[in-house]
Amino acid sequence: MAEPAGPGRREGIPLGRIAGVPVVLAYSWFVIAAFTVIAYGPVLARNNPALGASAYLVAFAYAVLLLISVLVHELAHALTAKIYGWPTQKIVLNLWGGHTQFESFTASPGRSVLVALAGPAANFVLAGGAWLVLATFSLGSVAEILTNIFMWANFLIGIFNVLPGLPLDGGRLVESVVWKATGSQAKGTVAAGWGGRIIVLAIAAWFILRPLVAGDEPDLSLLMITVLVGSFLWMGASAAIQQGKLRERLPLVSAAALSTPAAGLSATGTVQDALALGGTEGVSVVVCGPDGRPQGVVDPGALASVPGSAAASTPVTAVSFPLAPGAYVPEWSKGQELIQFLSQLEGRHYAVVDHNGRVTGLLTQDAVLAAMTRKRPPNDRYPQGQNR
Incomplete structure (x- = not known):
């Protein structure tokens, strides 16, 4: 899955909504459209001399038919997902075909397979419909060419997408089989990525190595397509493997397990009160507002710099930095739930509270990332000294 477009940056041309799902035509689609015209136009002109220069218009129509085929494929994913209540954020049509971007949802092996295979099934239906048209009606030369292309394009898209590996739809079948057998979706994702x-x-062996071994020179257009498609698939498969490995580590992400000891102190408190709670002895001090909610964290360096004679008269807010709004989590939060919640918050520090709302710990973004990546977090308690 691609990342959402950044603020202020348009991902492509909005085409409206279909069944409530926004559809976006990415600018990169025009690259594949141009390639189709350049590569396929001369072939059409050579095989159909009567077309003349209009062969390039037919080639562009071919690119549009491919776009429609991909759109139907992605709509099949989105509409099938809608049956299970999976919210669809958008459909993006791009250089590589397209993808359906979902919001967060809870999947199961069976439903994941049905949603994934709905796309290729739609292409097989389109291919069958085109075959019936060709078999039933006598079409003009251009119409027959385009219908024939449409039929084979959908058939090949369907066949290609059921191949057993991610990021192709058939990879979800592999993922679900391993998921069902092991009880671990993460292991299924890694297996499908491989x-x-x-x-x-x-693909590389068949389209590149095989001709070379036979003493033939690979066709340049076919070689370019093989390299482009292979690169895309390899990146997608590698991303799936990485995603699976990260998902395996989700159980390690726990607010209670990853937080350091902390105690809450009213914003009306003083430096002396913070010192009494152990603010310079490994216990973080979280400043709480009048409503009892965490609103800041005491900086140990600033706390230690206050002279003893001024400790009782210096407010604790003078040696603390603010937490982002809402930057506190229940101590029982863990796994995907915790990751999704933290991703919506700003800042790098989060207070941990118990069932009574009492502060029990301080969680840092570095500790969470370390648990996910198996890298050691920085040694300092407050990286860069601020909650940025």
């Missing part, structure tokens, strides 16, 4: 890498190697 399936995708094997598919790339098989």
Whole structure:
């Protein structure tokens, strides 16, 4: 899945909504459209001399038909997901075909397979419909060319997408089988990612190595397509493997387990009160507002710099930095729930509270990232000294 477009940056041209799902035509689609015209136009002109220069218009129509085929494919994903209550954020049509971007949802092996295979099934239906048209009606030359192209394009899109490896739809079948057998979606995702890498190697062997071994020179257009498609699949498969490995580590992400000891102190308190709570002895001091909610964290360095004679008269807010609004989590939060919640917050520090709202710990973004990546967090308690 691609990341949402950054603020102020348009991902492409909005095409409106279909069944309530926003559809966006990415600017990169025009690259593949131009490539189709340049590569396929001369072939059409050579095989159909009567077309003349209009062969390039037919080639562009071919690119549009491919776009429609991909749109139907992605709509099948979105509409099937809608049956299970999975919210669809948008459909993006781009250089690589397209993708359906979902919001957060709870999946199961069976439902994941049905949503994934709905796309190729839609393409097979389109291919069958085109075949019936060709078999039933006598079309003009251009219409027959485009209908024939439409039929084979959808058939090949369907076949290609059921190959057993991510990021292809067939990879979800592999993922679900392993998921069902092991009880771990993460292991299924990793297995399907490796399936995708094997598919790339098989494609390269068939379209590049096989002609070379036979003493033939690979067709340049076919070689370019193989390299582009192989690169895309390899990146997607590698991303799936990485995602699976990260998902395996989700159980390690726990607010209670990753936080350091902390105590709450009213914003009306003083430096002397913070010192009494152990603010310079490994216990973080979280400043709480009148409503009892965490609103800041005492900086140990600033706390230690206050002279003893001024400790009782210096407000604790003078040696603390603010927490982002709402930057506190229940101590029982863990896994995907915790990750999703923290991703919506600003800042790098989060107070941890118990069932009574009492501060029990301080969680840092570095500690969470370390648990996810298995890298040691920085040694200092407050990186860069601020909650940025």
